Amino acid sequence: MSEPFGREGLHLEQARHAVLADIQPLHGQEWLPLLQALGRVTAEPLFAPEAVPGFRAAILDGYAVADADEPPLSSHWQLVGLSAPGAPYRGVLAQGQAVRILTGAPLPAGAQRVLAQELIQRHGDQSIALALPTGSKLWVRGAEEETAAAQELVAAAQRLGPAVLGRLASCGISQVPVRAVPRIALLITGDELVPAGQPRPNGAIWESNGTLLEALLLRLGYTVSQRRVVADDPVALRSTLEELSVSADVVVSTGGVSAGDSDWIRPLMAELGQVEFWKLFLKPGRPFAYGRLDAPDGRSLPFFGLPGNPVAAAVTALQLLWPALQRLEGAEPKLLPRLQLPLARELSRAPGRPELVRARLLVNSDGGLAALVDGSQASSRIASLQDADLLLELPPQADQLPAGRLLWAQLLRLPLF
Known part of the structure; x- marks a missing residue:
């Protein structure tokens, strides 16, 4: 078979560019509750339905007063009530009056600042006096500190993490629209493979690539929907590839992609679709192939032929498969820092x-x-x-x-x- 990118193979950056240029985002979206949307990609932007917190609030425990300017020492105020979170003071605060206020509670109408309780000398339940200088800080959280009404909270094509989900909840949003996640089919090839936990004949090895790759993909936020282990038999491999392609968006194989007598993946890629490139100028990971697999329903699926050695398979999956999965979700691929x-x-x-x-x-x-x-x-x-x-x-x-x-x-x- 000819090697369209030369004997040494593609440099990693060239290979990544070629893969991403060939990938188009999947169609479709769904609405999910916030926690179920963790790690998913937004299908459209989300906007704040109203300002948050929506009221001026105390940043610390203390006393709300109507003084616009910094009050002098020994100033006195009459205590007229209490403002607590969920139980605000309903009156209008006048000059010379103070309201006991707790952290996060709404400021009463007319209040201009909060005096920290450490600065105050209290005279029973009737009045307070300023014992220490207040400084210029007002200790008031603005009504639009988190967001203004109609402000964009998250753009489309953004991956949802805990901070974004928490912010959406703080703005009263309970569900989000997310892009379709790719269905991944994983094929592990090799005559020598034995399932872990079973006796191992001489010359055989326990199959580990499936566990390694599926666990890596789970850590990256993707679930393998189908997983098959097949011997190095071209008829069985062809049948399995055709079967996997029916209900997958991307097919990934590991093993059988080099140029040995039992390496059937690359010829089958050419027979059932096309090989875009073969081999990487990289260690580990040289025997790698990328191409297309034609599904029975007419779709053309991305196909990743990973090396058989487990470290090479994991490294190439991280470098090339992971960015492609992000692109399939409609997100701009992010690489490792x-x-x-x-x-x-x-x-x-x-x-x-x-x-x-x-x-x-x-x-x-x-x-x-x-x-x-x-x-x-x-x-x-x-x-x-x-x-x-x-x-x-x-x-x-x-x-x-x-x-x-x-x-x-x-x-x-x-x-x-």
Whole structure:
């Protein structure tokens, strides 16, 4: 089979650009309660139905007074009532009067400021006096502090996190319109695979890519709707691909994508659809294919042929499949944040391809950060992913990298809010 992008394969950035240029967002949307919408992408913008909080409120416990200017020491006020959250004072505050007010409670009409209770000397239940200077701060939250009426709260095509959902709830919104989420079909290939928990014959391995990839996708917010494990048989693989394509929006395989005698995925991609490109100029992850799979109902589905080695499969899924899934949801793809870090210790490697090395993030005693590479980086060794904080980007020709060398690294962390 010809290699349309050359013998070495595509650079990662080129491959990502080619994939995203080929992906169009799915159609359809649904309305969901707020908690069910966590992690989903908005289908349309949402606006505040009214101002929030909608009233001026006390920022701290104290006394609301009508003084516009900073009152002098020994000023006195007559206590006329109480304003509490959910139980506001209904009267109009006049000069020389004060209302006991609790944090978050509405300011009475006529009130201009709140005097912190620590500054006040109280004379029974009848009056108060100012014992310490107030300063210029009013300690009043504005009626539109969170939002004005009709203000946009969240734009379309935005992923919903806890902060946005909490803000929507604070504005009285209980449901949101979200885009369709892609249905993912996962195919794991190999004659040597045995399910975990079953006896393992000589030469066989326990199947782990399915668990690794499905768990990774769950961590990223996506559910695998179908998962099949099939031997390296072209007839069985063709039948399975046709079956999976019926009720999927994207098909992902792992294994069988190289150029060996039992590697049938790429020829089947060409037979059942088309191969857009094959091979990456990357370590781990060189045997990777992207293309299209023609479904029986006439749809053309994105097809990702991931490598068979588990680390390579996980890394390429993170670099190429994840951005594509975001695009399918109608969101602008966001990649892992990058930062420059010094190497904690010297690193030797064989030059040739750019490499994404699994590393840990160290915090020195002085608060400085460094990247530590420890243990084998074999693409078959899942342990290299365990406890990894970083994907350290090694240049293709670098061989001896001294301690302290600055390198770009991708931070393996997702935002909390």
